[in-house]
Amino acid sequence: MSKAFREEELAKIHNALIKEGFFAGSWICLERPSIEFRKFYKDFLRKAKFGILNYLQKYRLKMEPWRMLKGASSAFILLAPYITPSSKALKSKLPYKISLYAYGKDYHRVLKKRAKKVLLSCNQDHFRIITDSTPFPERYFARQAGLGFIGKNGMLIHPHRGSYFFITVILFQKKLPNSYKKNAVGKPQDDINRYCKDCTRCIDACPTGALVGDGTLDINLCISTITIEDKLSQLSYPDQSKNHKWIFGCDVCQQVCPYNHEPVLSSWKEFDPALPFEQLLTNPTRFEESILNGTALKRAGLKKLQENIQKLYNT
Numbered sequence: 001m002s003k004a005f006r007e008e009e010l011a012k013i014h015n016a017l018i019k020e021g022f023f024a025g026s027w028i029c030l031e032r033p034s035i036e037f038r039k040f041y042k043d044f045l046r047k048a049k050f051g052i053l054n055y056l057q058k059y060r061l062k063m064e065p066w067r068m069l070k071g072a073s074s075a076f077i078l079l080a081p082y083i084t085p086s087s088k089a090l091k092s093k094l095p096y097k098i099s100l101y102a103y104g105k106d107y108h109r110v111l112k113k114r115a116k117k118v119l120l121s122c123n124q125d126h127f128r129i130i131t132d133s134t135p136f137p138e139r140y141f142a143r144q145a146g147l148g149f150i151g152k153n154g155m156l157i158h159p160h161r162g163s164y165f166f167i168t169v170i171l172f173q174k175k176l177p178n179s180y181k182k183n184a185v186g187k188p189q190d191d192i193n194r195y196c197k198d199c200t201r202c203i204d205a206c207p208t209g210a211l212v213g214d215g216t217l218d219i220n221l222c223i224s225t226i227t228i229e230d231k232l233s234q235l236s237y238p239d240q241s242k243n244h245k246w247i248f249g250c251d252v253c254q255q256v257c258p259y260n261h262e263p264v265l266s267s268w269k270e271f272d273p274a275l276p277f278e279q280l281l282t283n284p285t286r287f288e289e290s291i292l293n294g295t296a297l298k299r300a301g302l303k304k305l306q307e308n309i310q311k312l313y314n315t
Ligand code: B12
Pocket: 034, 036, 037, 038, 040, 041, 044, 056, 061, 099, 100, 101, 131, 132, 133, 134, 135, 136, 137, 138, 139, 140, 141, 143, 144, 150, 153, 154, 155, 156, 157, 163, 164, 165, 166, 167, 168, 186, 187, 188, 214, 215, 216, 217, 219, 222, 224, 225, 229, 248, 249, 250, 251, 253
C-alpha cells in the first residue's frame, strides 16, 4: 500500500464526495490540536457544570487524532447539509418543535454509508469515517481545515452557506503532500470579532440564556442537553426562560443567525421526514418505542419525548 496520497487521488475523492451531496470538503494533515485549543478545552471542562450528566467527561475530546485510527496521518473533513425541502415544509405544521437535523433517518448511519460507498468506488480501503459519535474535536479540525468560522453561538459557520450541516471526518493513514499543512488559524474570538461583530441575535434569542458570547455555552442550560441528553430529566429550565416549544434539540441560535438567511438544502431522501410526526406528537402514547428505530429521535426515546412535552406545560 502506498504511504502517500497522489494529488490526482485527492482530487478524485474530493470531487466524488461533493458529487454525492456533501457541499464542502477540505484535506488536512493531522496534528495534535494547538496548545491554545487544549487550554481552552481544559478551561471549558473546568467551568462546565456536568452535574448529573457527566456527559462531556464521559466523551471527553481526545487530543491525539491517531487514537481514532492507528497511524492516522491525514483527514478529509466534510460538511453535509441536513434540511430537505420536505422537512422544511413539515416544520411549521407541527405542534411542537424538533430540531431540523432530526427529522430523518439516523444521520450517523446515513453519512457513514454514503461516504463509505464513495471511498470504495475511489479504491480506498483503509479509512475511518466519524461523525458525532466519537470524542474527535470535529469543530476544531473543521475550522482548522478552513471550512468555516466559529460564531458567538459556538457553531461552525460557513461564510456563504451558514451552519445547518453535519461535520463528517474521514481519517486516513496515508500522508498528504506538505503543501496541505495548515498552520493554526487564530482563535474563535478572532472569528467573532471579524464575522459576528456587534451582532448579539443568538445570545438575545436563546430561550434559556445558555450562550456565553465567546463561542461557548452553559451546557446545562442548552435545550439540546435538556431535551436529549438529560436522560433522567434532572435538569430544569431556568425561571427566566422564554416560552418555547422545543421537544428535541433546538435551532434558535441558528434560526436567528444572519449567515443562515438561505440554508443549503440536502437532496438526500434519508433526511426527509421518516416518521408520522403529526400523529406522534399529538398522541405519543399510541406508539411503541420501536417506531423510533433507525431514526435520529431514537437518541432521546419515546418516553423522554413524552416527558419533554409534559415539561413544557409545567414551566
Ligand atoms: C457534546 C456536544 C454537544 C453538547 C455541547 C455543545 C457545545 N457547544 O459544547 C450539546 C448537547 C449541548 C450539543 C448541542 C448541539 N450540537 Co452538538 N456536539 C457535541 C459533540 C459530541 C462534542 C462537542 C464538544 O466537545 N464541545 C465542547 C466545546 C468546547 O468544543 P466544540 O463544540 O468542539 O467547539 C468549540 C471548539 O472547537 C472551539 N475552537 C475551535 N477552534 C479553535 C481554535 C482555538 C485556538 C481555540 C482556543 C478554540 C477553538 O470553538 C468551538 C466553540 O466554542 C460534537 C461532535 C464532536 N465530536 O465534536 C457535536 C457537534 C458540535 N454538535 C453539533 C450540532 C449540530 C449541535 C446542535 C445544533 C444540535 C441541535 N440542533 O440541538 C446543538 C448546538 C448547540 C450549540 N450552540 O453549540 C454539530 C455542529 C455542527 C456545526 N455546524 O457546528 C457537531 C460537530 C456534530 C456533527 N458531527 O455535526 N452538542
